[in-house]
Amino acid sequence: MIKIxxxxxxxxxFNVISWLDNKRWNPENLQNYVNFFRDDLTNCxxxxxxxxxxxxxxxxxxxxxxxxxxxxxxEMVYEYSRSQLSSQQILTKYYExxxxxxxxxxxxKSPTRKGITFASRYVTVDFEAIKQTLEILDNQTYKRxxxxxxVDALQKVGTEQDILLRVACALHLLxxxxxxxxxxxxxxxxxxxxxxxxxxxxxxxKRYSTDDKKRLWCCIRDYKKxxxxxxxxxxxxxxxxxxxxxxxxxxxxxxxMHLIELPGDVWxxxxxxxxxxxxxxxxxxxxxxxxxxxxxxxNLFDSYKDNKEIHNFYPEQFDITFDFVPRMxxxxxxxxxxxxxxxxxxxCIPTEEKLCPVALISCGYITKCCGRENRCLIKENIGKGIxxxxx
Numbered sequence: 312m313i314k315i316x317x318x319x320x321x322x323x324x325f326n327v328i329s330w331l332d333n334k335r336w337n338p339e340n341l342q343n344y345v346n347f348f349r350d351d352l353t354n355c356x357x358x359x360x361x362x363x364x365x366x367x368x369x370x371x372x373x374x375x376x377x378x379x380x381x382x383x384x385x386e387m388v389y390e391y392s393r394s395q396l397s398s399q400q401i402l403t404k405y406y407e408x409x410x411x412x413x414x415x416x417x418x419x420k421s422p423t424r425k426g427i428t429f430a431s432r433y434v435t436v437d438f439e440a441i442k443q444t445l446e447i448l449d450n451q452t453y454k455r456x457x458x459x460x461x462v463d464a465l466q467k468v469g470t471e472q473d474i475l476l477r478v479a480c481a482l483h484l485l486x487x488x489x490x491x492x493x494x495x496x497x498x499x500x501x502x503x504x505x506x507x508x509x510x511x512x513x514x515x516x517k518r519y520s521t522d523d524k525k526r527l528w529c530c531i532r533d534y535k536k537x538x539x540x541x542x543x544x545x546x547x548x549x550x551x552x553x554x555x556x557x558x559x560x561x562x563x564x565x566x567x568m569h570l571i572e573l574p575g576d577v578w579x580x581x582x583x584x585x586x587x588x589x590x591x592x593x594x595x596x597x598x599x600x601x602x603x604x605x606x607x608x609x610n611l612f613d614s615y616k617d618n619k620e621i622h623n624f625y626p627e628q629f630d631i632t633f634d635f636v637p638r639m640x641x642x643x644x645x646x647x648x649x650x651x652x653x654x655x656x657x658x659c660i661p662t663e664e665k666l667c668p669v670a671l672i673s674c675g676y677i678t679k680c681c682g683r684e685n686r687c688l689i690k691e692n693i694g695k696g697i698x699x700x701x702x
Contacts, residue, residue, distance in 0.1 A: 313610050314594035318618075320697050321592050321611065325624040327649055327694040331635065332628035334670040336536045337678040343538060346381040348421070349389070354546035356392055359448075359457040360385040361539060365526045366440045366486055367431035379429040383419045391445060392455050398445040406438055436492045443494035444486045450500060458546035460485065462555075465562055467506075473513075475531070475566040480509075480516040483527050488512075521605035525574040532571055532627050535563075569616065569625040572605050579604040579632040584640045587700035588650065604629065622688070634674040645700050647672055654695025661690055 315321060334340065345361060352360070363384045368376045387405045390396070396404075404422045408415055417438065418430035431437050447453070453460045464481040465474060484499050502508045533539040547563065548556050573579065580603050586595060598607060608626045615621060638644070645651040647658050649669055658668045663682030669689050670676040681687045 312597075312614065313607065314597040315592070315611075315614065316594055317592050318615070321615065322618060322620045323693045324588065324592065324650070324697060325612075325615070326620075326622050326688055327697075328628050328631060329622055329624040330688050331631045331649075331670065331674055331676070334667065334676040334678045335631055335634070335674065337676070339679065340677045341537050344377045345385070346378045347385045348382045348424075349385070352385060352389060353392070353549055354542045355456050355458040355549050356385070356388050357542050358534070358539070358546050359388045359392070361533065362457055362482075362486070362530055363388065363441055363444065365530050366444070367429075367434075367437045368526055368529075369437075370432045375429065376431070379427070380419070380431070382427055383421050383429045386421050386423070387419070398442070398449050401445065402438070402442055436489070439489055439492060439494045440486045443489065443496050443499065446494065446496035447485055447500055447503070456550060457485075458543065459550045461543075462547060462550060462559055465559055467509075472567070472570075473517075474562065475570045476517060476520065477513060478566075479520070479524075479527060479531055480513045482530070483516065483524065484512065487524075487527065521572050521575070521603075521609055523575075524572065525576055528572045528574040528627065529630075532574070532630070535566065535568065535571065568627070569612070571625065571627040573608050573626045573629045575603050575605045576630075576633060578636040579608075579629055581632075581636055581640065584632070584636050584700070587640075588698045590699045592697070631674055634676070638675060639673050640700065643700070644672075645698070648694075648698065648700075649673060649689055650694040650698040651700070652696055654692040655689045656692060656695070659687075659690055659692075661687070 345357070345364065347357065347360065360381060364376055364380050367380055383405065387401060390404075391398070391401045394401070405419055406417065407420055408417050410416070416430065417434050418428045419434075419438075420429075421427035444457075445455075448455050448457060448460060452463060460481070461478060464478045467477060481503065484502060488499055489495060490498070502512055534543045544560050544563065547560050551559055579585070585604060585607075589595065593611070602610075605626070608629050612624070612626050639648050646653055649655045649658075655669050658672060660668065661683040662680050665680050667676075667678050667680045667689075670678050681690075
């Protein structure tokens with residue numbers, strides 16, 4: 312266990328992060344970021360497009376993944392879910408090699424729209440993951456539908472507390488459990504269809520749920536929060552009869568948020584930010600060197616999750632660092648940081664019907680100010696002086 316030096320400050324950090332995360336998922340701040348190639352995709356097709364885009368989201372500019380990738384993959388998914396072509400035939404149409412200066416490269420392409428292509432940084436491995444995904448979903452149980460796959464995982468026997476982890480494990484097997492970077496669909500299907508084999512994988516998954524699973528947890532987070540929550544609920548309605556829809560959608564809605572792991576990335580693992588934030592809060596020397604931020608935050612949360620002073624915080628909310636760190640920490644804007652030496656006092660000017668300047672400056676989140684009369688944790692300056700980055 313990590314040694315806590317100042318419990319009161321740790322609680323304050325959790326509450327500031329939770330406050331910012333609530334602003335991130337405020338309806339005013341949400342917009343569709345996937346460039347679907349047409350408007351009439353089903354909800355299930357939108358979910359599968361989103362899932363495949365995240366497969367390719369590694370060290371590739373965000374805009375390319377969701378603009379170019381979203382356009383190509385949504386067309387591929389549209390044809391995959393509606394045609395009689397095999398998975399291999401579909402992939403052959405949407406994946407090609409090309410040569411430049413005697414070097415062979417690979418990319419995904421639209422077969423109907425000239426010049427619409429997308430190549431992720433690890434395109435050959437991503438191809439294998441996408442191939443495995445499509446081949447497994449081709450099974451009669453799933454009917455080429457990722458929402459049917461999720462519903463099947465939700466309805467498997469298990470305890471109430473591990474439902475979300477069972478779904479996460481099944482989704483990890485679907486796309487990311489490759490055999491030496493090659494698709495291994497037949498073997499994965501055997502695991503998914505055999506309860507004992509799946510339980511063995513689940514036990515291992517639980518032990519390593521924070522390790523190298525950023526894209527998996529990003530997807531599950533999106534399916535529980537924001538626009539894609541509505542899309543997946545509507546997708547459940549597309550694949551279930553009325554009675555099953557009410558039961559399954561209710562299960563999905565009530566899955567505990569605290570079981571979602573923090574997606575690890577360069578922003579929340581930035582050692583300068585991490586050490587400055589927690590310098591006088593935890594004993595940094597008590598953190599095992601192999602632990603990255605997802606495991607650190609999970610450990611800290613498990614120590615204080617029953618503390619009534621924590622306002623609905625859970626580990627995934629630390630993903631606001633994706634927006635916070637490049638705007639604040641890398642630019643050293645400590646004097647206007649809600650966790651800095653002056654807290655929010657130079658920025659927070661409560662004005663009802665105006666935008667909240669703290670959320671806007673620190674993370675780029677658009678949300679209305681709560682006004683002078685309503686209680687606001689940031690207005691009360693609970694984060695003031697915690698981070699030592701300015702010293």
